[in-house]
Amino acid sequence: MRLGDLGFDEWFEAHAAELRLDGCGFARISAVDRGSYLIKDESREVPAELSGKLAYQIDRPVDLPCVGDWVTAQYCNNDTAAIIRRVFPRRTFLRRKTPGKDIAFQMIAANVDTAFVVQSCHFDFNPSRLERYLIMAADGQVEPIVILTKTDLVTQDELDRKLALVRSVTPARVIALSNVTGIGFDAFRQTVSSGKTYCLLGSSGVGKTTLINRLIGRDAFETKAVRSTGEGAHTTSRRQLVVLSQGAMLIDTPGMRELGIVGAGDGVNTGFEEFAELSAQCRYGNCSHEHEPGCAVRTAVEKGELDPGRYANYIKLKKESEHYEMSYRDKRKKDKAFGRFIKSAKKRMKD
Ligand SMILES: Nc1nc2c(ncn2[C@@H]2O[C@H](COP(=O)(O)OP(=O)(O)OP(=O)(O)O)[C@@H](O)[C@H]2O)c(=O)[nH]1
Numbered sequence: 001m002r003l004g005d006l007g008f009d010e011w012f013e014a015h016a017a018e019l020r021l022d023g024c025g026f027a028r029i030s031a032v033d034r035g036s037y038l039i040k041d042e043s044r045e046v047p048a049e050l051s052g053k054l055a056y057q058i059d060r061p062v063d064l065p066c067v068g069d070w071v072t073a074q075y076c077n078n079d080t081a082a083i084i085r086r087v088f089p090r091r092t093f094l095r096r097k098t099p100g101k102d103i104a105f106q107m108i109a110a111n112v113d114t115a116f117v118v119q120s121c122h123f124d125f126n127p128s129r130l131e132r133y134l135i136m137a138a139d140g141q142v143e144p145i146v147i148l149t150k151t152d153l154v155t156q157d158e159l160d161r162k163l164a165l166v167r168s169v170t171p172a173r174v175i176a177l178s179n180v181t182g183i184g185f186d187a188f189r190q191t192v193s194s195g196k197t198y199c200l201l202g203s204s205g206v207g208k209t210t211l212i213n214r215l216i217g218r219d220a221f222e223t224k225a226v227r228s229t230g231e232g233a234h235t236t237s238r239r240q241l242v243v244l245s246q247g248a249m250l251i252d253t254p255g256m257r258e259l260g261i262v263g264a265g266d267g268v269n270t271g272f273e274e275f276a277e278l279s280a281q282c283r284y285g286n287c288s289h290e291h292e293p294g295c296a297v298r299t300a301v302e303k304g305e306l307d308p309g310r311y312a313n314y315i316k317l318k319k320e321s322e323h324y325e326m327s328y329r330d331k332r333k334k335d336k337a338f339g340r341f342i343k344s345a346k347k348r349m350k351d
């Protein structure tokens, strides 16, 4: 293997001179776990840490190395460990707003060539969420390709209608496929080439892991059994870069469902229209549809008029959406408070 096989191309070569250090080599971050790193080069993959100087120089979390970054590393302990001394600029990146109090950006992956934005054409289908993933890709200069999975669960008419909806939000390439029948899979396989880095974005249970396993022809990644609704349960938990046997690289990310719903009140109701209608009939205006008496949504589920899996999905998305909107509002409030603080400080300086 050469560094080029890991994606070190002319673009990074062009930066090599300024980042080179005596006694060091170049490597790519393959995993990150709370301040500890795994780095990979042409001959090894070893644990690594930031040098004290680099840690001191980095003052924003987004500048910390993330999966996919190229770094200058010094190997130690007979090449069984390394110290990261420098970080290359990023050609592309995927980032999201951090949940929680201080809203900044959180890096998800660097130097990704193509992001597969995966949605199921079954329950998960949601054009506005799709759009938000596309915006995220565009933000970091990553080329998006939309994958619509589970075509086996819908009729051709339904699929055509959904494809038209996708095309109405993006000019990006769209591939519809089924992991069950295999239809459409070759089109997906043909987009994957060696030396390039890919990432799959999409809600939990849409079939990302199944796609990868099918691509590499074995079960390297664990999937959870499908629920009766046709949607799966969350399983992916660690962010990592793996080199597939075909030579392509894949950054496998956790669910990232929250990405799509940040700060968008319509995020849940789009695609769940019948819930909005039923909610109007609940006894309480602010019904959470979980334990309140007189809840029309739960009654519909109990009567078998609403799919229980779809109900569970709705509740889950609603909670996430509320959580992220909350942190958004907190942040806005803080911004305003901070703005006032700066203003009054300036005024005091003048006085
Ligand atoms: N009917 C049908 N089921 C599928 C298809 N693709 C995946 N599934 C099933 O959907 C469930 C979830 O698939 P996963 O591949 O684990 O989903 P995921 O997107 O990786 O989910 P996370 O790991 O939680 O992000 C599994 O039970 C799969 O067998 C498909 O094309 N058709």
Ligand SMILES: [Zn+2]
Pocket (backbone or CB within 6 Å): 279, 282, 283, 287, 288, 289, 290, 292, 294, 295, 296, 297, 298
């Ligand atoms: Zn209710």
